[in-house]
Amino acid sequence: MENPRSYRFSFVLLALALLLSCLLNISSGSVSIPFADVISSLLGKNAQLATWDYIIWDYRMPKAFTSILVGGGLSLSGLLMQTLFRNPLAGPFVLGISSGASLGAALLLMGTSMLAGFTSFSFIGDVSLAIAASIGSFLVLAVVMIVAQRVKDTMALLIIGLMFGSITSAIVSILAYFSSAESLQRFIFWSFGSVGNLSTDQLLLLAAIVVIGILLSIVSIKSLNAFLLGENYARSLGVSLKKSRLTIIIATGLLAGGITAFAGPIAFVGLAVPHLTRQIFDTMEHKILIPAVMLYGGILMLLCDTLAQLPNSASVLPINAITSLVGAPVVIWLLVRKRKMMF
Amino acid sequence: MADGNRNILSVQDLNIGYDSKAVAKHISFELEAGSLCGVVGINGIGKSTLLRTLGGFQPKLSGKVVLHQQILENHTSSSLSKKLSVVLTEQPASKNLTVQELIALGRQPYTNWLGSLSSNDKEKIQESLDAFLLEELRHRKCHELSDGQLQRVLVARAMAQDTPLILLDEPTTHLDLYHKVQILKMLQELAHNKQKTILFTTHEIDLAIQLCDRILILDGKNNPFGNPCELIEQKHFDHLFPSEMVQFDAKTGTYKVNK
Numbered sequence: 001m002e003n004p005r006s007y008r009f010s011f012v013l014l015a016l017a018l019l020l021s022c023l024l025n026i027s028s029g030s031v032s033i034p035f036a037d038v039i040s041s042l043l044g045k046n047a048q049l050a051t052w053d054y055i056i057w058d059y060r061m062p063k064a065f066t067s068i069l070v071g072g073g074l075s076l077s078g079l080l081m082q083t084l085f086r087n088p089l090a091g092p093f094v095l096g097i098s099s100g101a102s103l104g105a106a107l108l109l110m111g112t113s114m115l116a117g118f119t120s121f122s123f124i125g126d127v128s129l130a131i132a133a134s135i136g137s138f139l140v141l142a143v144v145m146i147v148a149q150r151v152k153d154t155m156a157l158l159i160i161g162l163m164f165g166s167i168t169s170a171i172v173s174i175l176a177y178f179s180s181a182e183s184l185q186r187f188i189f190w191s192f193g194s195v196g197n198l199s200t201d202q203l204l205l206l207a208a209i210v211v212i213g214i215l216l217s218i219v220s221i222k223s224l225n226a227f228l229l230g231e232n233y234a235r236s237l238g239v240s241l242k243k244s245r246l247t248i249i250i251a252t253g254l255l256a257g258g259i260t261a262f263a264g265p266i267a268f269v270g271l272a273v274p275h276l277t278r279q280i281f282d283t284m285e286h287k288i289l290i291p292a293v294m295l296y297g298g299i300l301m302l303l304c305d306t307l308a309q310l311p312n313s314a315s316v317l318p319i320n321a322i323t324s325l326v327g328a329p330v331v332i333w334l335l336v337r338k339r340k341m342m343f
Numbered sequence: 344m345a346d347g348n349r350n351i352l353s354v355q356d357l358n359i360g361y362d363s364k365a366v367a368k369h370i371s372f373e374l375e376a377g378s379l380c381g382v383v384g385i386n387g388i389g390k391s392t393l394l395r396t397l398g399g400f401q402p403k404l405s406g407k408v409v410l411h412q413q414i415l416e417n418h419t420s421s422s423l424s425k426k427l428s429v430v431l432t433e434q435p436a437s438k439n440l441t442v443q444e445l446i447a448l449g450r451q452p453y454t455n456w457l458g459s460l461s462s463n464d465k466e467k468i469q470e471s472l473d474a475f476l477l478e479e480l481r482h483r484k485c486h487e488l489s490d491g492q493l494q495r496v497l498v499a500r501a502m503a504q505d506t507p508l509i510l511l512d513e514p515t516t517h518l519d520l521y522h523k524v525q526i527l528k529m530l531q532e533l534a535h536n537k538q539k540t541i542l543f544t545t546h547e548i549d550l551a552i553q554l555c556d557r558i559l560i561l562d563g564k565n566n567p568f569g570n571p572c573e574l575i576e577q578k579h580f581d582h583l584f585p586s587e588m589v590q591f592d593a594k595t596g597t598y599k600v601n602k
Contacts, residue, residue, distance in 0.1 A: 086436040219456070221458060222451060222454070222456060222457065222458040225448060226448060226451055227436065228435065228436055228437040228448070229435045229436060229437075229440075229445070229448055230431075230433055230435060230436040231436075232400060232429070232431055232433065233429070233448075235399075235400070236424060236427070236429045237424050237448065237451040237452060237504070238421040238423070238424030238425075238452045239420075240420060278439075283441075283444070284437055284439055284440050284444055285444065287457060287458070342437070
């Protein structure tokens with residue numbers, strides 16, 4: 001009902017902020033490249049050194065693009081979960097969806113090597129990793145959904161999510177104990193989270209998954225809005241509960257699972273960004289919230305990645321640690337300031 | 344229009360309950376357009392179950408419900424959403440909605456796939472805001488409202504859904520006397536001025552007697568239905584409650600505590 005026009009200014013600001021953080025992200029890295037050269041390289045003119053062009057176009061640009069996809073996609077899945085579960089604390093990490101993806105990845109990376117120790121990793125393609133992680137997240141999501149049907153208490157749901165996290169990490173520990181050093185290392189690097197190591201094919205696959213997730217969310221806008229009243233009201237408004245719930249779950253599972261597969265389990269973005277977004281966009285209309293959380297998530301992820309990329313040094317901090325360091329205080333701050341979290 | 348066609352809702356020998364365990368049996372009544380009907384009865388007699396059954400939230404056990412000349416079960420969910428709207432006892436899941444946003448959700452059955460509001464939708468929303476004195480509250484969040492205000496918002500949302508039948512489950516609970524009367528008066532105006540058929544469950548028997556055009560008494564036996572005066576004359580209110588505690592006074596239409 002509120003004119004979308006009144007948010008146009010905020011959207012322009014957010015888009016500018018995204019552009020700026022993108023530039024900042026691209027101009028920082030282990031190799032120091034003057035800002036002027038970054039700009040001229042981006043504009044299609046050559047930078048002073050050909051290697052700089054190569055670094056910017058073949059390494060930093062895909063990384064920035066991945067960050068935007070990961071941040072935007074995770075934030076969107078967080079928004080969908082908060083509405084679907086009627087719970088302000090819902091998010092891919094809290095509800096154990098990321099743990100499910102981890103389990104899928106762990107079973108693939110370490111489990112297969114256990115079963116067939118002699119086979120090389122080469123047959124574990126990117127697609128199979130994405131599929132394994134997505135299946136893992138879907139399974140957990142389905143179980144959480146079934147439990148949510150029976151347990152109306154929102155606290156119980158969160159505790160169940162935490163328990164899933166514990167179970168998963170236990171299974172992962174067992175797998176780790178029996179697996180080879182090589183595959184264990186591979187899994188641990190995956191679990192640090194990274195937006196930098198994606199090949200063009202992987203990036204395209206990730207983009208395709210995120211786009212499908214976005215499309216499914218856009219189709220669900222009307223039912224998402226109706227779910228804000230509760231399921232019985234949504235039903236009385238003509239929403240087909242089964243169909244729209246399934247669509248939203250598939251969108252969430254694809255987004256959280258697909259992203260976790262490629263970028264590792266990244267904490268807090270999905271939970272914190274929707275709440276941060278509501279600080280500026282004071283509306284519950286998903287037509288506005290969906291693009292807003294995605295822009296916001298993209299910005300946050302770019303900034304976190306810039307932080308992770310220690311300036312002028314070759315070392316990169318695990319992105320998962322950075323998002324937790326940024327995201328957890330945000331959640332605490334929101335809780336303290338508003339006393340009660342709303343969605 | 345033929346006489347029979349004025350019936351918005353017709354219920355014939357309806358049995359309701361859960362998994363073949365009947366809660367209430369042999370309920371029959373008919374409601375015309377523009378009538379306000381209260382459903383009264385003691386706790387656990389099946390008032391809410393009746394409302395949930397009529398609203399399509401749970402299947403009936405047996406009997407027949409005809410809504411707008413069509414069997415209730417034969418309505419598709421989208422057609423049903425244009426025929427009946429509900430006000431439930433449950434609170435809206437998100438109280439971060441503004442009054443206006445919440446009422447606008449009532450227009451969902453009529454909006455396109457994105458839920459964009461047409462000028463007609465906006466008119467209906469404005470009408471609902473005006474009818475329930477919510478103009479000044481329109482940009483408030485639901486968590487900032489008092490119980491009485493929130494109840495008005497929920498009823499206004501049902502009005503914006505613009506259905507011939509509105510079902511309300513205990514719209515007056517948690518309200519003080521003034522706000523109880525206010526809500527019921529507004530429902531009466533809505534029924535009479537806009538020709539809506541309104542069915543609500545309530546424990547306010549004295550108010551229902553004064554304001555309703557029809558009353559359905561769920562007593563576990565005959566479930567009498569009629570206009571309040573007839574029901575008083577036929578002494579149907581006298582045995583609604585165990586008589587050692589309260590006694591119905593037919594002159595005033597109220598219950599008196601036995602001294």
